[in-house]
Amino acid sequence: MAETTITVDGKVLSRVYAGASVIDAAQYLMPYPEVFIVCDANVADYAARVEEGLSHAGNFKGTLLIRATEETKTMDTVLKICEFLLSGGASRKAMVFAIGGGITTDMAGFAASIYKRGCKFAFLPTTLLSQVDAGIGGKTGVNYESLKNMIGIIRQPEFTYECPEVLETLSYRDFVSGTAELLKTFIIDNGAGLYGRAVKVLSKISNSSDKAFAIRENREDLIQMIAASAAVKAGVVSRDQFENGERRKLNLGHTFAHAIEHEARLKKVDIAHGEAVSMGMVLAAKLSEKVGIAELGLESMIRENLRVCGLPVECPFPLESLAAAMKLDKKAEAGGRIHFVLIAGIGNVVMKDMTVEEVEALLK
Numbered sequence: 001m002a003e004t005t006i007t008v009d010g011k012v013l014s015r016v017y018a019g020a021s022v023i024d025a026a027q028y029l030m031p032y033p034e035v036f037i038v039c040d041a042n043v044a045d046y047a048a049r050v051e052e053g054l055s056h057a058g059n060f061k062g063t064l065l066i067r068a069t070e071e072t073k074t075m076d077t078v079l080k081i082c083e084f085l086l087s088g089g090a091s092r093k094a095m096v097f098a099i100g101g102g103i104t105t106d107m108a109g110f111a112a113s114i115y116k117r118g119c120k121f122a123f124l125p126t127t128l129l130s131q132v133d134a135g136i137g138g139k140t141g142v143n144y145e146s147l148k149n150m151i152g153i154i155r156q157p158e159f160t161y162e163c164p165e166v167l168e169t170l171s172y173r174d175f176v177s178g179t180a181e182l183l184k185t186f187i188i189d190n191g192a193g194l195y196g197r198a199v200k201v202l203s204k205i206s207n208s209s210d211k212a213f214a215i216r217e218n219r220e221d222l223i224q225m226i227a228a229s230a231a232v233k234a235g236v237v238s239r240d241q242f243e244n245g246e247r248r249k250l251n252l253g254h255t256f257a258h259a260i261e262h263e264a265r266l267k268k269v270d271i272a273h274g275e276a277v278s279m280g281m282v283l284a285a286k287l288s289e290k291v292g293i294a295e296l297g298l299e300s301m302i303r304e305n306l307r308v309c310g311l312p313v314e315c316p317f318p319l320e321s322l323a324a325a326m327k328l329d330k331k332a333e334a335g336g337r338i339h340f341v342l343i344a345g346i347g348n349v350v351m352k353d354m355t356v357e358e359v360e361a362l363l364k
């Protein structure tokens with residue numbers, strides 16, 4: 001069984017396991033004396049399978065099903081999770097096992113981090129997006145009003161259990177949305193030429209008339225790419241857990257993406273996170289050209305690559321409204337400078353601190 005670790009100063013803080021099936025996740029929960037499951041109500045069946053796997057362990061204490069949407073990603077839901085733990089008699093030795101996409105794992109991880117000043121937690125991410133990004137690295141938290149992930153903490157899960165079985169029941173839209181984070185990771189680190197390989201495999205799936213069949217047919221390639229992407233992210237987080245430097249690279253496309261999502265919420269346009277990241281990476285590529293960090297042609301290449309993989313590449317909102325939203329970005333430093341991640345080439349990204357006004361002028 002493949003295993004990647006997040007290791008800081010020689011200490012393993014978190015492990016990423018590549019498992020075969022949902023039920024097998026239970027074996028990793030055996031050592032914990034109290035297991036509380038928090039599961040997205042849409043995938044309640046996975047919780048039932050883990051409960052079944054734990055049936056002889058005697059440590060399973062209960063399951064809470066939650067509604068996991070950007071609107072319910074709030075302190076209210078986090079408090080409900082804390083109340084569930086409290087009413088179930090959870091001690092500080094409790095393990096909160098979150099099953100779901102990034103919204104579920106972010107909320108359950110945050111609740112576990114504040115319950116009795118912090119108990120243990122682990123994740124079974126059920127979307128591609130959370131397998132390659134949100135489920136690894138320990139960023140947890142909630143939205144505040146229309147501001148995404150404004151309240152939270154970086155605290156590592158005991159482990160993240162990644163299992164290909166869950167991809168088979170994902171909607172194609174959710175699958176494609178997740179591929180944006182996969183491609184983002186390989187734009188940041190193209191070791192072993194994974195970016196080109198990913199574009200090839202994902203465009204093949206996108207062109208197929210039977211997408212579910214194509215995903216199954218390319219399962220092995222997908223598993224390897226997910227594991228490679230998890231390893232890249234685990235490496236970055238090991239070197240810069242609290243995002244003081246290198247980890248900022250993982251935000252490639254995200255400053256734009258968060259602004260796009262902010263506008264989408266206000267205007268009630270349905271844009272998934274990965275879709276916004278795809279549009280955001282195109283804008284980041286354009287900015288890289290304008291700044292002179294990338295050669296002309298990079299933007300059109302990335303735009304075309306994302307498009308053939310089935311991702312949207314055109315931001316539907318005017319630059320002015322994105323600029324206003326970007327000023328709210330929690331990553332803005334004093335003086336209004338934001339760490340923009342620019343693309344010098346595939347596998348080579350660099351950070352540049354810029355004001356929103358500078359970015360707006362360059363992109364006009």
Ligand code: GLY
Nearest residue numbers: 133137139250251
């Ligand atoms: N999603 C970016 C990070 O985890 O740092």
